[in-house]
Amino acid sequence: MDSAYGARYRELFQRHWWWRARERVILNALAAHRPEGGWRDVLDVGCGDGLFFDELAKLPGVRLVEGVEPSEALVSPDGPHRARIHVAPFDASFDNGRRYSLVLMLDVLEHLTDPAAALRHALSLLEPGGVFLATVPAFMGLWTRHDDLNHHYIRYDKTSFGALAIEAGLRVDESRYFFRWTAAAKIGTRVKEALIPGDPALPPVPPALVNRMLYALSRLEERVLGRVPVPFGSSLLVVGGALHVDP
Numbered sequence: 001m002d003s004a005y006g007a008r009y010r011e012l013f014q015r016h017w018w019w020r021a022r023e024r025v026i027l028n029a030l031a032a033h034r035p036e037g038g039w040r041d042v043l044d045v046g047c048g049d050g051l052f053f054d055e056l057a058k059l060p061g062v063r064l065v066e067g068v069e070p071s072e073a074l075v076s077p078d079g080p081h082r083a084r085i086h087v088a089p090f091d092a093s094f095d096n097g098r099r100y101s102l103v104l105m106l107d108v109l110e111h112l113t114d115p116a117a118a119l120r121h122a123l124s125l126l127e128p129g130g131v132f133l134a135t136v137p138a139f140m141g142l143w144t145r146h147d148d149l150n151h152h153y154i155r156y157d158k159t160s161f162g163a164l165a166i167e168a169g170l171r172v173d174e175s176r177y178f179f180r181w182t183a184a185a186k187i188g189t190r191v192k193e194a195l196i197p198g199d200p201a202l203p204p205v206p207p208a209l210v211n212r213m214l215y216a217l218s219r220l221e222e223r224v225l226g227r228v229p230v231p232f233g234s235s236l237l238v239v240g241g242a243l244h245v246d247p
Contacts, residue, residue: 008202009074013051015205018179021218022135023055025178025237026106028226030059033131033173033239035101037061043100045090045122046108048074050081059102068094090118099127105134109164110152119168123242131241132170136161138177138236142186145193149200156236165240172240177233181221186234 013019030039038061044052047067056065068086069075075085088094103122109115123132137147137155147155154160158175165172205211 009048010051011205012203013048015211016203017206017211017215017218018182020215021179021222022106022235023052024219025222025226026104026133026135027055028222029133029174029237029239030102030131033133034060035129035131040064040101040127041066041098042102043067043098043104043122043125045103045105045118046070046111047085049076049079050085052104052106053081053084056104066098066100090121092121094121095125098125099130100125101127101130103130103132105132107135107137109134110136110154110156111150113153115154116164116167119164119170123169126242129241131239134238136236136238138233139183142183142190142234144186144189145198145200146189146203149202158236161236161238165238169243170238170240171243172238174237174239176227176237177230177235178222178226178237179218179235180225180230180233181217182234183232 039059040061041064042056042059042062044050044056044065044067047053047069049069050067053065053067056062064084066084066086067081068088068090070087070089072087075082075087079085086094086096103125105119105122109119112118119134126132137152139157140155143155156164161175162172164170206214
C-alpha cells in the first residue's frame with residue numbers, strides 16, 4: 001500500500017461510503033455462513049490497525065479477535081487493539097499455536113506475490129469446520145491507477161480465483177461479485193485515464209450528501225441483487241473452508 005494512502009486509511013475506513021458498504025456485505029455474508037453455536041476465535045489477516053475488530057467482536061459466540069499486519073506503519077503503538085495485533089509477515093513463521101473458527105483476508109490477496117502460499121497458510125490456521133472469507137478486487141479489465149496506488153498485482157474473477165483456490169486447497173462455498181454499479185464507473189475511469197495521463201491520486205471522502213447517497217445506492221444494490229448471480233462487479237466475495245484439515 002502507498003504510504004500516504006496508509007496514513008489516510010483510518011479516515012477512509014471510518015467515513016468513506018465504499019468501506020462502509022463493504023463492511024455490511026461482509027457482515028451479511030458472515031451471518032449467512034455462521035456455524036452452529038456461533039464463532040469463537042477470529043483472525044483478521046492484513047488487519048491494519050484493527051479497525052474491523054469491534055464489529056467482529058459483536059458476532060455471536062466470539063470470544064477473541066486477533067489480527068496480523070505485516071506493515072508496522074499501519075499499526076498505532078497506542079491503539080486500543082494493539083495487544084491483539086501481531087506485527088509480522090504472514091507466512092509459515094506466523095503460528096501462535098491457536099486455531100480459528102474464522103479467518104478473514106479482506107482485500108489482501110491482490111497485494112501478494114505468492115497468494116497461493118498465503119491462502120494455504122490461512123487455511124492451515126482454521127480449526128476443523130472453520131470458515132474462511134476473502135474479498136478481492138474483480139476483473140483485470142477494471143484496472144485503474146487506484147490499483148497502481150494500492151500496489152496490486154492482480155484483480156481476480158471467479159475463474160482466476162477458482163484456480164487459486166484449487167492450488168491452495170480452499171473449498172469454495174460461495175463466490176459472488178458485489179459493487180456491481182461501480183463496474184461501470186471503473187470503465188469510465190479507465191477511459192478517462194487513457195485520455196488524460198497522470199499519477200495515481202489518493203481517494204477523497206466525498207462531501208457528506210454524496211457520501212450518503214453512494215452508500216445508500218450500494219446498500220440498495222446489495223439488498224436487491226445480493227444473492228442474484230450477476231456475472232460482474234468491481235469486487236469479489238469468496239467464502240469457504242479447508243479441503244483437508246490436518247489431524
